[in-house]
Amino acid sequence: xxxxxxxxxxxxxxxxxxxxxxxxxxxxxxxEHLITARDCRGTGVEIDHDAIIEAIGRGVPxxxxxxxxxxxxxxxxxxxVVVLSRTIQTLRRPADVLRQMAxxxxxxxxxxxxxxxxxxxxxxLGGRMPMSRDLPYSWYDSPNLRFTSLVDLEELFAAVHLRVxxxxxxxxxxxxxxxxxxxxxxxxxxxxxxxxx
Amino acid sequence: MGASTPAPGxxxxxxxxxxxxxxxxxxxxxxxxxxxxxxxxxxxxYGTLSADRDNAVFICHALTGDAHAAGFLPGxxxxxxxxxxxxxxxxxxxxxxxxxxxxxxxxxxxxxxxxSINPATDAPYGLSFPLLTxxxxxxxxxxxxxxxxxxxxxxxxxxxxxxxxxxxxxxxYPDEVANAVVIAASSRLTAQNIAFSAVAxxxxxxxxxxxxxxxAAQGLNPDAGLAIARMMAHITYLSxxxxxxxxxxxxxxxxxxxxxxxxxxxxxxxxxxxxxxLERFDALSYLYLSRVMDYFDxxxxxxxxxxxxxxxxxxxxxxxxTDWRFGTEHSRRIAxxxxxxxxxxxxxxxxxxxxHDSFLLVVPDYHATISAFLDRALTEVQR
Numbered sequence: 001x002x003x004x005x006x007x008x009x010x011x012x013x014x015x016x017x018x019x020x021x022x023x024x025x026x027x028x029x030x031x032e033h034l035i036t037a038r039d040c041r042g043t044g045v046e047i048d049h050d051a052i053i054e055a056i057g058r059g060v061p062x063x064x065x066x067x068x069x070x071x072x073x074x075x076x077x078x079x080x081v082v083v084l085s086r087t088i089q090t091l092r093r094p095a096d097v098l099r100q101m102a103x104x105x106x107x108x109x110x111x112x113x114x115x116x117x118x119x120x121x122x123x124x125l126g127g128r129m130p131m132s133r134d135l136p137y138s139w140y141d142s143p144n145l146r147f148t149s150l151v152d153l154e155e156l157f158a159a160v161h162l163r164v165x166x167x168x169x170x171x172x173x174x175x176x177x178x179x180x181x182x183x184x185x186x187x188x189x190x191x192x193x194x195x196x197x
Numbered sequence: 198m199g200a201s202t203p204a205p206g207x208x209x210x211x212x213x214x215x216x217x218x219x220x221x222x223x224x225x226x227x228x229x230x231x232x233x234x235x236x237x238x239x240x241x242x243y244g245t246l247s248a249d250r251d252n253a254v255f256i257c258h259a260l261t262g263d264a265h266a267a268g269f270l271p272g273x274x275x276x277x278x279x280x281x282x283x284x285x286x287x288x289x290x291x292x293x294x295x296x297x298x299x300x301x302x303x304x305x306x307x308x309x310x311x312x313s314i315n316p317a318t319d320a321p322y323g324l325s326f327p328l329l330t331x332x333x334x335x336x337x338x339x340x341x342x343x344x345x346x347x348x349x350x351x352x353x354x355x356x357x358x359x360x361x362x363x364x365x366x367x368x369x370y371p372d373e374v375a376n377a378v379v380i381a382a383s384s385r386l387t388a389q390n391i392a393f394s395a396v397a398x399x400x401x402x403x404x405x406x407x408x409x410x411x412x413a414a415q416g417l418n419p420d421a422g423l424a425i426a427r428m429m430a431h432i433t434y435l436s437x438x439x440x441x442x443x444x445x446x447x448x449x450x451x452x453x454x455x456x457x458x459x460x461x462x463x464x465x466x467x468x469x470x471x472x473x474x475l476e477r478f479d480a481l482s483y484l485y486l487s488r489v490m491d492y493f494d495x496x497x498x499x500x501x502x503x504x505x506x507x508x509x510x511x512x513x514x515x516x517x518x519t520d521w522r523f524g525t526e527h528s529r530r531i532a533x534x535x536x537x538x539x540x541x542x543x544x545x546x547x548x549x550x551x552x553h554d555s556f557l558l559v560v561p562d563y564h565a566t567i568s569a570f571l572d573r574a575l576t577e578v579q580r
Binding site: 019041043049052053054056057058059061062063064065073074075078 | 511512513529532533536537539541542543544545546562565566569570572573577
């Protein structure tokens with residue numbers, strides 16, 4: 001089974017045999033890989049019915065709950081790793097969710113599309129809302145409620161007392177960007193953060 | 198409809214079997230220290246046990262269920278109570294799974310219960326029948342699967358009191374249950390739940406026909422009390438919206454004269470439910486099995502999660518959003534406790550307008566979830 005590049009990158013950041021909570025797990029591809037190939041145990045959280053049923057069929061345990069309001073379901077420090085993959089921009093209460101993640105897990109992995117990518121800035125200057133591989137939706141059908149640059153996101157991490165252990169900036173191809181970290185906010189289409197409280 | 202022309206997806210004609218699983222000399226040791234024997238168990242099976250004996254699914258039935266979950270008994274026109282779920286190509290696919298359903302200990306549909314004859318006295322047990330727990334019901338199920346040559350179930354499966362048995366089974370004997378499906382159940386009844394049971398029991402026991410539980414010997418039956426218990430229970434099985442949708446404020450008859458009879462359609466429905474219940478259910482079984490539910494509290498024991506921590510079970514816990522008998526919070530509590538033991542738990546709240554009864558009905562999202570879970574389970578054991 002081949003994971004799409006970003007999920008493969010996330011999987012590499014997760015230790016073997018870890019207990020992993022994947023918030024917004026979709027159809028469970030990452031967890032299926034971790035469970036079958038990496039000896040991990042894990043749980044996904046999802047609210048989309050079709051995605052849940054697909055994940056169940058893959059043998060991925062899924063809890064049907066609202067990430068914004070119902071993470072109290074999980075006990076303190078009950079997971080080694082909590083993943084929030086391309087989901088933070090869809091949340092109503094991202095700061096609360098990050099605090100909950102820090103309560104539930106030891107290591108947090110957050111990936112996010114970068115609204116401030118140069119290409120997006122140019123499109124906005126041209127008078128159009130950004131659309132790209134990482135932001136594929138029209139404004140009227142987007143699940144994304146919040147748009148953040150990497151710089152703004154890192155301020156939020158600091159505000160909720162999360163330390164960035166590692167940051168991997170992704171090029172529009174979905175692979176790690178070659179460009180310097182200093183220009184990440186301009187040339188990174190997305191980024192993956194490894195965080196700890 | 199007979200065995201010659203089974204409907205598509207029907208298991209066709211079925212037969213009730215009986216096994217004596219405990220005797221007076223080798224009795225069941227109950228959780229409270231008492232012993233009970235002989236114990237006969239009525240059961241049905243559907244599908245074929247695989248050569249590796251790894252495709253067995255045990256259905257645990259609810260308070261007033263019986264062993265006849267699917268197909269047609271000889272001469273019957275109505276199928277078993279969970280026929281929409283069990284059959285060829287259905288979520289419990291009898292082309293691939295071997296499905297077992299047994300009447301509960303304490304029941305009245307072929308398995309030993311309080312109205313059975315006590316061979317020591319040649320009279321019905323009545324109130325001398327021992328109080329039971331969910332653990333006792335499960336011990337009898339275990340004896341049955343061992344009798345059938347099965348040591349490990351593909352899945353234990355049940356709704357309401359049935360889900361409570363599945364929960365106990367998985368927690369206590371996780372090596373016997375690869376997958377556990379717990380639907381619209383509870384791990385601890387609330388005061389409101391117990392209150393409803395209390396009124397039902399009082400209706401039965403205060404009926405003069407109850408005769409201190411000796412009604413069978415005296416040729417009596419607490420008809421009024423048992424019917425009232427059933428009527429009240431039925432209200433808790435349906436959501437307010439479901440009752441509105443089914444009956445609204447429709448009169449029972451168009452030319453109704455107001456009075457204290459059956460004026461509204463909903464009254465007629467409840468009356469009918471009460472009356473048909475009398476034909477198939479025993480008042481003592483109602484007392485004993487409802488009491489079983491009141492005392493169920495499996496997570497209270499300090500070592501409740503020890504066994505399952507060592508041998509994880511794959512759990513599917515489901516609730517229905519309009520169920521107010523065992524609402525979603527009951528199922529969430531189960532899922533949360535299992536989470537504490539790092540179990541692989543899938544939890545879903547299914548949208549359905551029908552309240553607690555939803556678990557017996559065809560709700561597409563519900564059935565799709567069961568299919569996905571059991572298909573994966575079967576693939577795992579057979580690969």
